Amino acid sequence: MSRLVVVSNRVAKLDSTKSGSQGGLAVGVAAAMSKAGGLWFGWSGKIESAQRSEARVETAGNIDYATVSLNQVEYNQYYKGFANSVLWPLFHQRPDLMSYREVDFEGYLSVNEKMARLLLPLLRPDDTVWIHDYHLIPLGGLLRRAGITCPIGFFLHIPFPPLDLLRTVPRYRELITALMEYDLVGFQTDVDYRGFQFSVVYGLGGEALPDNCFRYRDYECKAGVYPISIETDTLREVGKTGEASEEFKRLEQSLTDRQLIVGVDRLDYSKGLPQRLRAYENLLRTQPEFIRKVVYLQVAPVSRGDVKAYADLAHQIDEQVGHIVGTYADFDWVPLRYLNRGFRRNTILAMYNLASVGYVTPLRDGMNLVAKEFVAAQDPDNPGVLVLSDMAGAADELDAALLVNPYDSEQVTQGLAEALSMPLAERKERWQSMMAVLRDNDIHHWQERFLEDLGQFR
Template sequence: MERLIVISSLVHALAEGEAEAHGGGLPQPIVSAMAGRNALWFGWSGKVTERFTGSLKLECCDGMRMASVDLDAADIDEFVNGYANRTLWPMLHGRTDLAEFERHFTDGYERGNSRLARSIMPLIEEDHLVWVHDYPLFLVANELRALGCDNRIGFFLHTPWPHRSILTALPDHARMVQALLCYDVIGFQTEDYRQAFLDYLESELGISPIEDDLIEFEGRCIRVLALPVGIDAAEYRDLLASPEARASHQASMESANGRSMIAGVDRLDFSKGLPQRFAGYDRFLSARPDMQEQIFLLQIAPPARNDIPCYSHIREELEALSGRINGKHATSNWVPIRYVNREHSRQQLAGIFRAARIGLVTPLQDGMNLVAKEFVAAQDPENPGVLILSKFTGAAAQLKEALTINPFSADELAEAIEQALKMPVAERKRRWRSLYDIVNREDAAWWCDSFLQRLRGSSEIERPVLLSQAA
């Protein structure tokens, strides 16, 4: 059986039974990566220690082996909240105006990556594959190589990779990218992101591919892949049979009271385009007053990163916008926006998605957006809802039968809402069938197997046959 070490910046959510309650996100693909494999998941515990020791906590949760380490307050401030989330996250999403460039953030990021590498190194054996995930851990392979690790190490970026004109605004960008080239395989969500990475290498470092997906750097060959992350579609559909999902669906239908529900589920983040979404919905309500009391928008947006100023600002902005729109359009028996800031379980969200006539997934920039795929998986094949999807998500490259829009255009969103509400059931079923086939075919298992085949050194990726019927 394959021996695999999966490394992410955080492991505590699943260990405490809080598996990405806001929908989508990183933990679920990691669970799929570990399923059926002799795997260990390692990362920060989510806990703060007075002094960093590197002491590992080993545990098993729902059959998954996990190892975690506590970080000290400086690591959390400079590494996690600092460089990872106040510098890299805005940069990777094209928001140089929100990025904070502080030298102590950079130092903390390097220290955090080094500490995680040193903590896991004693558990890495000769036959282990190592798979590192996402932007907080760009430097882990570089640190492991310095410690003498010769294992095959892969990296997957779940966020976008920006154009080089944006990335070059990052101090020490070349050193950061050169550290990435210590990995054996580097994966991106889309071909556009992969090409942006290759363009940076050629323009800034003078590195050209020796094959389509192969580059050479300092005597080492590195595979650069475009491989979209998926969900476990069958598992997600199974959620619908759970008592919690059934209750959520029933409550949603009763609450709708015959009205068409438009559902949005997003982490409260500037990248998700929520102010623009509210503006487009407002534009629709103003243009079609005859349809106002026939619909409502349920926007679920759990808060995130509250200790970072721009996140508190967006919460204040959305509260003001929703209040203004409700004040403008509401009647004595109807409120156009139901804006909810609390977490919901995956089962609750599955029930809500099942009840929704429209799913709004309209980020300004997103690496993939698994909520779009979860919405598709949750639909009733005989009466499916319509997915409205931002063209600036990685999911848009796969889900071509969604109504794809420019999220910056209020008019486009308003027009898409009207089109979705008027769409005949035959067209909704045709579009959904195509979307579900893709979500079910290029699922989490396909993504994991495809990446790990390349990481082992295999050049062949087996693609499953397209399903013609829903699970």
């Protein structure tokens, strides 16, 4: 039987209760690998000056974890530089925050070459290699040129940009060509797939062939839509274990029957937190019947704090939070609780179940597993309501949520008011519709679909 080899920027050992601040890639890949097992290869997250000539391998259960370190220059150029100061803002439609330097692009290529070099000794002829996300776009081609012939697939967890945005990267054709070197390329949504199709045909001058295949010169690949998901049927039980945590008990006791609005996001400009806070303040200002009746809890662990755009965002949000609390708080009520730290995943899931409203309004998001986890954590007899940005990939599947345009503050405010006032029968109907979707496409179905299609290239 073929061994699954997963390659991602970071390797994260997760269990079902660990930190809720982990991103969708770490949670999704860990859940998928828990069933299949195999080798998980990537960066350890450590910056070390001494360079090892081989990956460090540890085994836990049915997974071998192989990790490599980066030195400070590699981190600055590959991770902080090109990956997160060019690709991340660009793919999330924020070219104004992009900071391109040729030295960073070269560093990006160099680290991918290092990853390929250290992965090669660990590979077997019958492996299936599945590479994840924007940090490692060139890796598949590097493995091919090193002689690897087994199936190699790539999955992009974040959005794929329109060609007009992609062209703002000076060497964008190299990125598209690198994707063409995979057997199978997976995207979250049809919009992302169409962006790739347009880029191949008009950006490279390639061809779109039948059966979702593409050709450019000697390169030929297949692409498809594979929306990532969650462990749908187990999250409710995991959330129940979180009700025993001290944090949950204190939160529940402090609400004193007030309705809870909850948001959980990494502190990132793609998540639309300033716009979200503005809409909530607008709710308190224009619909005073909610004053003292609701509490908004926003969990936002710091993300990439050494990148200037993130430091600027943190300062802006701190000012907004202070303004809302200072304007509307009373002796025995604070309308907004803002926490810059993560919590155990089971505690977060318990908080979702306690909440009347899940507040998930990114400006752009590849999928957003918080939206799916909020739905799966609900009590079937008394479910909360999901207010969801139509700019999140999850909106394609969770169309029974209250979908809002995150740029339209008044519409988001109205969505909050509607969610807080929604009758039980409608809440149940919407929840049942979304749960049916999540049961049909859970994390294991996502993995099986992708790997089955990738297996056709063996």
